Amino acid sequence: MKIGINARTFSVDEPGGAVQAAMMQAKELSARNDTEVVLFGHKSIRDDFPELTVVSDNYISRSQAFGILWERTSLPKLASSQEVDVLYCPNGNAPLTSISVPTVVCIHDVNAIKRMSSNIHYIYRRLTIPSSVNSAEVVTTVSEFSKKEITSELSIDEGNISVVHNGISDYYLNDGPGKPLDLPDEYILYVGSMNPRKNIQGILDSFNILKDSMEEYKLVMIGPENKSIFKNFEVKDSDNIVTPGYVSIEELKFAYKNAAVFLYPSKYEGFGLPPIEAMACGTPVIASRTASLPEVLDDAPMYVDPKDPRDIAETTQTVLENPKLSSQLVERGFIQASKYTWENSASRLMDVFHTL
Known part of the structure; x- marks a missing residue:
């Protein structure tokens, strides 16, 4: 054809x-x-x-x-x-x-x-x-x-x-480490556009709640700059927030594999590739129970209410403090990612x- x-x-x-x-x-x-x-x-x-x-x-x-x-x-x-x-x-x-x-x-x-x-x-x-x-x-x-x-x-x-x-790319499913990227030793990761529908404000608000009790963790936000088609929203670097911008697939894999947890409390998704990529790289995922995400991710992540920053923060802390739960999420994530x-x-x- x-x-x-x-x-x-x-x-x-x-x-x-x-x-x-x-x-x-x-x-x-x-x-x-x-x-x-x-x-x-x-x-x-x-x-x-x-x-x-x-x-x-x-x-x-x-x-x-x-x-x-x-x-x-x-x-x-x-x-x-x-x-x-x-x-x-x-x-x-x-x-x-x-x-x-x-x-x-x-x-x-x-x-x-x-x-x-x-x-x-x-x-x-x-x-x-x-x-x-x-x-x-x-x-x-x-x-x-x-x-x-x-x-x-x-x-x-x-x-x-x-x-x-x-x-998802087979590259995420293989055992390679990716290409090193200058990132903090311990970090929570978000990958995606800086679009308000991705709940960027909710991520920032939940991190502000979390950082007082878990100050060793930074927030890393990877993705292209806010484009004109999106509603205005900017995220700037601070001592606790790192924004590398748009990175290569090799660098992105490194970021996924070395993150303590992947955070994706989006308000609206048609599919949601980043959490599946994170799962393929062996990273526990926290996602919102809304739009397409429960359909695509099934039982592999921990779910949160995207409208509740405290719920996002408390769930993130639970995963970070519970190695057994984190390992279970990683296991379920590998199984789910292999379907796509x-x-x-x-x-x-x-x-x-x-x-x-």
Whole structure:
């Protein structure tokens, strides 16, 4: 099967979780012996995909505004000229009207439509997502939770939505130590964007409660800087809080493996890759019992109320002070993380493509 992928988002400098997931799906699809993958995007992505055909006709600027214009005007014609069997749009960026090529669009979640991003991002997604969804033959999403959200917010028949779980890189599952990163000796770790829906304020408030009784622990927060599409929020370094910024996968693995506990009390997730990655690296996880996280993480973490900083702090302290409990969480985490591979994700996606 010849698969075209809208790779417009792949050229961003610091890809977030949804874009990283899309890139991993592209690589896994191309590794199969029953596919030919063509990427439609800026020529700069050839460095990340040297063995794949990258079609970048008319893509003259890496700016986001131009990329959006390009995918609305040039992409449909390019997909047709390349004679692909299906056009996969992994970041909610399908053509706004039906085209000659069968289209599958992935909607990770509807956080922007629920006003969890900036006003301009809300307006853009509110204007484009319904049309993209209606023009596609099939919609995919990453969890049963997101499927219900999409059905509710966009009034789509759930029979036209297929769940394709994300996976994690095999790199996290192997025994390697990762690449050393300058971090405190003892620390609590958060990984993700500095987006208020990730409950950054709740993390900070709970750490302020915790640090008086467990002053040997620092808080490490890893992730890209706050982008304009998110509501304004900044976290600055202090004596007790370390923010390395965006790091390589090798450095991230090191951070996961050496953390005392991984803290992820997010308010809203469509899937939630970081806690699964932390589990794969043998780190006990604390997560919020909300949105997709109970579905994706099952019984592997300790759960907290994301609205209650004291609950987050007390649960974190319980894990840190109880080696037996910590070991049990690590064991359950390994089992849960092993369920999510990009090979499985690509296989499920191929099942969807074959229905067209």
